Amino acid sequence: MIAPYLTQKTWLHRIAAGYKLLALAVISIGFTQLSDWRSLLGATLAVLALYLLTILGHWSRLRLYTPLLPLLIGIGALQACASGWEMAVVSITRLVAMILLADLVTATTPMLAMMDALAPLLRPLRRIGVDENQVSLAVALVIRFMPVLLNEWTQRGEAWRARTGRRPPLRLLAPFAADIIRLADHVAEALDSRGFQVKRSQERSKD
């Protein structure tokens, strides 16, 4: 979810995208049903072990989680103040486990396979005029461009630090959002020029 596709083949690469998404959904629901912090901590440690064994040798991948740390710490602190430390452990472990599992799925699933697996699930959206192929492509694009966006944010932050010597403020989010909109425009043009829109329109007109 937050890092690029893992090109080194693992046992998870051999499993079809649909099964992986199904397992992810079932396990995630399972995690929401657990409320005891000890069980959740144990389950999360098991997920972490599975994650580390799968990405063996690609430890730099863990660095991509750094931007999530402030968010997790913030949520944990809020929960600890509002409902006690046990609730904080429950919330954090749930989130961490789900993020790790989602990352394992996206890291080991080719994007086109992911789109093919998502499209049938999204087909009911046709009834309200939404093209499932476009939605599945949108999901794929979010995954593809997450590292690009993180890199853009880092560059903006570095430019700010170079000029001010201070940490980048939240107001940098506004120009960053403008960058994202520009990027979206460029990607839309690239897709259009390669016939994506055209093909999907033709498919829909045949239906």
Add this chain to the structure above:
Amino acid sequence: MSSPGDRNIILSGVSLARQDRPLFDGLSLEIAEQRVGLIGDNGAGKSSLLRLINGLLLPDAGSITVHGLETKAQRSSLPGKVGFIFQNPEHQIVFPTGAEEIAFGLRCAGGTAKEADAAARAFLAQHNCADWADAAISELSDGQKQHLCILAILVMTPSLVLLDEPFSSLDLRSRMKFMKMIAALPQQVIMASHDLDVFANFDRVIWMEGGKIVADGAPAPVIAAYRQRCIDSIGHAP
């Protein structure tokens, strides 16, 4: 394979405005040469002209015919004939691995997942880039990414390749390699660039300013005139 007669690009009285700002006002132009360069300052209309030719922009008035296809009426057929290389490969590559990126175009053209994947891998191997099939895009250099963009276009066997400032992120070695690849293409090529040296072996260069053609002809005189105008406008020789 297109016949020579199909290789014409004809713009007749093309007008286009964006946000009430006129970009082109009755532009007429015919392009039949195999290698054509577009030069001019930023905002001269080079990128907009390329976008008009591949149907990303449609004219408010006038008509554009590209290799026998009228861009307004036959826009849906253009992606099969016209390949477009954008300035920043990072914005053009949609998928996280090389094989998927190549396969995407084939699937858009109607191929099945398996066929497209097999054809993409074969195509990469044929171009001595088999290693990129499972390589993460983020692991490729800017030059390799631009190369992959070209391959993703070529796999669709277009008859026309448009390139919009393709060198901006490339180092000298990558740029030379890229130009060698462009020179070997059998397709008609129209390229916009600020790097004037790359047009030395082109058949024709068009200098644009404010959506109008200032000079048009063989590369050497057109480039010399543009260079002189740049020198004059800053007041002294560089």
